[in-house]
Amino acid sequence: MLSIDRLDVELLEMLATDARTGVVELATRLGISRNTVQARLRRLEEGGLLAGYRPELVLERAGVPVLAFIGLEVQQGRLASIIDALTAMPQVLEIHATTGREDLLVRVAADTQAALQQLIESIVGIAGVVHSTTTLALTTPLPYRAVPLLKYLTRDTGWGRSTPRA
Numbered sequence: 001m002l003s004i005d006r007l008d009v010e011l012l013e014m015l016a017t018d019a020r021t022g023v024v025e026l027a028t029r030l031g032i033s034r035n036t037v038q039a040r041l042r043r044l045e046e047g048g049l050l051a052g053y054r055p056e057l058v059l060e061r062a063g064v065p066v067l068a069f070i071g072l073e074v075q076q077g078r079l080a081s082i083i084d085a086l087t088a089m090p091q092v093l094e095i096h097a098t099t100g101r102e103d104l105l106v107r108v109a110a111d112t113q114a115a116l117q118q119l120i121e122s123i124v125g126i127a128g129v130v131h132s133t134t135t136l137a138l139t140t141p142l143p144y145r146a147v148p149l150l151k152y153l154t155r156d157t158g159w160g161r162s163t164p165r166a
Contacts, residue, residue: 002047067137071102078128
């Protein structure tokens with residue numbers, strides 16, 4: 001597990017707000033050296049916490065307004081082949097292995113309700129899929145986020161190697 005402090009979280013928060021912010025600007029805003037920012041980012045990347053710098057896409061603006069979550073119950077021993085089949089479908093955005101009745105939770109997107117229905121039919125047609133449950137997302141009042149959790153977890157840590165920041 002990678003140990004992080006409030007400085008790391010502030011750096012991650014700035015990147016979560018705008019991943020294109022340059023190292024010099026990050027250093028200036030945080031009041032630290034460019035080398036410190038670079039060292040922190042390198043440590044976060046090498047430690048596996050910071051896995052990349054990705055744009056945040058709004059699929060509705062690209063004509064893909066239908067978002068759904070499909071819970072799949074799968075036949076024993078078929079998980080890997082089902083994940084491979086799902087991964088090959090461009091409408092599949094992410095897959096989570098879960099506990100409970102459903103073994104997989106699959107986030108999908110489609111441009112129409114009819115396209116979603118066709119996608120669901122394709123998914124339930126995968127060998128080894130036993131049962132499915134689809135939940136349509138109407139809105140996303142809170143998109144994925146991690147920085148508030150990291151702030152909470154580091155609330156009692158220092159800011160860098162010094163005492164807590166004023």
